[in-house]
Amino acid sequence: MNNPLIILTGPTAAGKTKLSIALAKAVNGEIISADSMQVYRHMNIGSAKIRPEEMQGVKHYLVDILEPTQDFNIVLFQKYAKQAIAEIYEKGKIPIIVGGTGFYIQSVLYNIDFQESSEDLILRTELEQLAREKGAAYLHNMLEECDPKAAQEIHANNVKRVIRAIEFYRQTGQKISEHNEAEREKRSAYDSRYFVLTDKRERLYENIDKRVDQMIEEGLVDEVRRLMEMGCRRDSTAMQGLGYKEMIAYLAGEITLEEAVYIIKRDTRHFAKRQLTWFRRERDVIWIEKDQFAYDDEKILYYIKDFI
Numbered sequence: 001m002n003n004p005l006i007i008l009t010g011p012t013a014a015g016k017t018k019l020s021i022a023l024a025k026a027v028n029g030e031i032i033s034a035d036s037m038q039v040y041r042h043m044n045i046g047s048a049k050i051r052p053e054e055m056q057g058v059k060h061y062l063v064d065i066l067e068p069t070q071d072f073n074i075v076l077f078q079k080y081a082k083q084a085i086a087e088i089y090e091k092g093k094i095p096i097i098v099g100g101t102g103f104y105i106q107s108v109l110y111n112i113d114f115q116e117s118s119e120d121l122i123l124r125t126e127l128e129q130l131a132r133e134k135g136a137a138y139l140h141n142m143l144e145e146c147d148p149k150a151a152q153e154i155h156a157n158n159v160k161r162v163i164r165a166i167e168f169y170r171q172t173g174q175k176i177s178e179h180n181e182a183e184r185e186k187r188s189a190y191d192s193r194y195f196v197l198t199d200k201r202e203r204l205y206e207n208i209d210k211r212v213d214q215m216i217e218e219g220l221v222d223e224v225r226r227l228m229e230m231g232c233r234r235d236s237t238a239m240q241g242l243g244y245k246e247m248i249a250y251l252a253g254e255i256t257l258e259e260a261v262y263i264i265k266r267d268t269r270h271f272a273k274r275q276l277t278w279f280r281r282e283r284d285v286i287w288i289e290k291d292q293f294a295y296d297d298e299k300i301l302y303y304i305k306d307f308i
Helices: 016-027 073-090 102-109 121-134 136-146 149-155 158-170 176-184 201-218 221-230 244-251 257-281 297-307
Strands: 002-011 027-032 093-099 191-198 285-289
Touching: 002 102, 016 027, 016 093, 016 297, 027 073, 073 093, 073 102, 093 102, 102 121, 102 191, 102 257, 121 158, 121 191, 136 149, 149 176, 191 244, 191 297, 201 221, 201 257, 221 244, 244 257, 244 285, 285 297
Parallel strands: 002 093, 002 191, 027 093, 191 285
Antiparallel strands: none
């Protein structure tokens, strides 16, 4: 019998954080964050990071572990997440992966092997230079030529993943879309329950807009300004997150604050849509439509516990 693992995911602004705390307390669990931005210190507002008081004593892993000048990628996430899982098991508790980054979750759930795609620094530098000189769309067109399916799945603005996909093809001769599909066919390395929390699209979009407005009120502009003063470059991994790159453009005088807010809201809605598309492709997913529970958190928790 494999060790237990609970996954609680869903699109951004679906309400995962609050539910995850109640779930962890109900099953004697600890939480591993599957979020590419919450790993960074000093990036609290734009990442909608859980506050210490919201944790209610539940231990969280992979939150505030890196400086924003450091790089973070899926290989590091998998490594740190596996270490956290082992630590949680040693305590006799249940690990709960919480977050909306589907590929991160998949890397742990199916123990995806990334060894074939070892870094080629010369190639990476060349591709990064191309992105700077000719733009993200040019690089995305390169990916379209070698792996059309990956190009369809990876947004042009996600330069980091586009580069990784091109690298993988150049290094192995295999399309990363085919590699990922094969890895997805693997059976879970755990006795897992994979919950996707979601809501009606119009309500989800309304929550996204409210969240962005709240981020501005809480001081997102000042947060980004401080990060730039700390030495975060515009092209650094940490600055690629939604909300951060738009605020940099505002601070650089390229767009107005009103335009920046509009772009953040629009792109976050698009991101939520892509998240849902990803989760629909996953196997053995247990969907939790909040409206079907009349938005009653107790009923949702009872439903989850019944599956567990």
